[in-house]
Amino acid sequence: SRPVLIDTDPGCDDAVALLAALEHASLEVVGLTTVHGNAPVEDTTRNARAILEAVDRTDVPVARGADRPLLVDLETSEYVHGGGGLRGDLPDPGPATEPGDVHAARRIVEQARAHDGDLALATIGPLTNVALAHAMEPALPELLDELIVMGGAAFASGNVTPLAEANFHSDPHAARRVVRDCEPTIVGLDVTARAAVPPERVDGLERDGPLGRSLYEWLTYYDADRLERYGIESAAIHDALVIAELIDDGVLETRSYPMEVAADGDLARGALVVDENGVTGAAENGEVAIEADYERYRELMSASLERVLER
Ligand code: BDR
Ligand code: CA
Numbered sequence: 001s002r003p004v005l006i007d008t009d010p011g012c013d014d015a016v017a018l019l020a021a022l023e024h025a026s027l028e029v030v031g032l033t034t035v036h037g038n039a040p041v042e043d044t045t046r047n048a049r050a051i052l053e054a055v056d057r058t059d060v061p062v063a064r065g066a067d068r069p070l071l072v073d074l075e076t077s078e079y080v081h082g083g084g085g086l087r088g089d090l091p092d093p094g095p096a097t098e099p100g101d102v103h104a105a106r107r108i109v110e111q112a113r114a115h116d117g118d119l120a121l122a123t124i125g126p127l128t129n130v131a132l133a134h135a136m137e138p139a140l141p142e143l144l145d146e147l148i149v150m151g152g153a154a155f156a157s158g159n160v161t162p163l164a165e166a167n168f169h170s171d172p173h174a175a176r177r178v179v180r181d182c183e184p185t186i187v188g189l190d191v192t193a194r195a196a197v198p199p200e201r202v203d204g205l206e207r208d209g210p211l212g213r214s215l216y217e218w219l220t221y222y223d224a225d226r227l228e229r230y231g232i233e234s235a236a237i238h239d240a241l242v243i244a245e246l247i248d249d250g251v252l253e254t255r256s257y258p259m260e261v262a263a264d265g266d267l268a269r270g271a272l273v274v275d276e277n278g279v280t281g282a283a284e285n286g287e288v289a290i291e292a293d294y295e296r297y298r299e300l301m302s303a304s305l306e307r308v309l310e311r
Contacts (some may be wrong), residue, residue: 001026001028001247001265002028002118002120003030003097003111003260004021004028004030004120004121005029005030005031005032005033005107005111005112005119005120005121005122005124005279006021006029006031006033006122006123006124006305007034007035007065007108007121007122007124008032008033008034008035008048008123008124008125008185009037009039009041009044009085009125010085010086011023011038011044011047011081011125012081012083012087012088012218012219012235012278013218013235013236013238013239013240014038014124015041015047015051015086015088015218016197016215016219016237016301017124017237017239017240017242018032018048018300019055019215020240020247020300020304021122021243021246022057023055023282023304023307023308024243024304025156026247027242027243027246027304028070029060030049030059030111030119030123031060031062031063031111031116032048032052032062032063033062033065033104033105033107033108034065034099034104034125035065035066035104035125035129036064036067036068036069036125036170037085037125037126037166038067038076038077038078038080038081038086039076039084039085039168040074040076040085041075042067043084043085044085045062045099046084046093047085047086047090048062049093049098049099050090050092053091053093053094053095054189054211054214055098055211055270055308056311058096058097060192061099061100061140062097062098062099063099063100063102063104063106063107064099064104065103065105065129066104066126066128066129066132069128069170069171069172069173070128070132070173071173072172072173072269072308074173075169075170077166080221082217083149083222085128086218087214087218087221088214088215088216088217089213089217090214093156095165103132104129105129105133105136106133106136108121108129108130108140109133109136109137110135111145112144116146117142117143119144119148120144120145120146120148120184120246121144122148122149122243122246123147123149123150123151123167123178124150124167124171125151125170126167126168126171126174126175127151127167127168127171127175127177128171128174130147131174131175132174133200134182135176135177136270140179141180146185147178147182147183147184147185148185148246149186149187149242150188150238151165151168151175151186151188151243151300152165152167152168152179152186152271153165153188153189153190153271153272153292154186154188154190154259154274154288154289155276155290156188156189156193158270158271160269161269161270161271162236162267163182163267163270164268164269164271165188165189165269165270165272167183168261168270169219169269169270170268171265172244172263172264173270173298175270175272179261179272179285179286180260180261180285181285182286183285184286184287185245185252185254185286185288186259186272186286186288186289187241187252188240188272188288188289189291190242191252191289191290191292192237192238192241193232194230194236194292194294195236195237195240195244195272195292195294195297196233196235196236196237197234197237197301197302197305199234199301201298201305202216202234203218205219207310209309211308211311212309215305215308217239219235219237220235222234222236237301241292241297244297244300245289246297247300250293250296251293251296251297252291252292252293253289253290253291254287254288254289254290255288256282256286256288257274257276257285257286257287257288258274258275258277258282258283258284258285259272259273259275260272260273260275261273261286274288278302
């Protein structure tokens with residue numbers, strides 16, 4: 001199975017993504033690293049640990065990471081994901097998942113070196129830890145098999161500002177560094193906004209024991225306003241699309257482009273700028289998802305829900 005390290009800020013869609021990864025036989029989750037984002041890092045770390053406990057995966061080590069962006073002020077999104085950054089009332093985690101003293105950025109570098117070119121690093125939160133890891137180890141991109149990033153809004157509008165998606169907007173300087181220098185595969189909002197689990201698959205989950213109730217909360221975390229604004233009938237589970245692609249690399253269609261992230265300036269902060277027409281003459285520095293096989297995504301999600309609930 002494929003070794004994967006996941007950098008995360010749970011987060012309702014993160015929680016679904018983590019369960020999908022933990023429960024799939026083709027992936028070996030070698031660790032979770034946590035970052036500020038949907039909530040302060042103390043909360044996202046607690047949430048990551050509580051998720052591991054909920055599925056008896058306390059063997060997966062957790063490393064806590066950055067508590068703030070590189071340069072801009074911390075902004076969190078409890079208004080979307082619930083108090084503490086995660087709906088669904090998971091019990092407090094016990095000592096087994098206690099993070100040690102190793103910072104997430106160091107853990108990323110250590111794991112990349114240890115797997116010698118085989119590790120997939122999946123990021124589903126702001127990119128602060130990865131930018132720090134790259135500062136510590138400039139060869140990070142070559143040490144990884146793949147860096148796959150949920151972030152940016154490549155050919156569409158953002159969800160925090162008209163131009164920017166939350167993960168890139170939260171730490172635009174980190175996103176800029178990673179996009180420029182780390183050869184990522186970007187899974188942006190324009191494809192993840194349609195990555196939802198249909199209401200008929202979600203209905204009834206709330207009666208499927210405590211974990212079913214949590215899953216129900218995570219899969220329905222958008223309020224009516226948000227659903228209407230995006231013209232969708234159930235919540236976008238952005239982060240799980242990254243995991244679906246790791247499980248089956250036919251889920252996304254990607255294309256290489258020269259690209260940049262706007263870090264400064266009010267209006268463009270965190271905007272992913274894709275040079276579609278090649279006007280900059282710059283070399284391609286990463287891939288961007290341009291389409292997804294949503295039917296396959298929903299199949300993988302359904303199978304994952306079943307496995308989680310069978311526990
Ligand atoms: C991204 O931002 C967070 O709110 C979600 O967990 C996801 O990673 C979507 O813009
Ligand atoms: Ca996230």
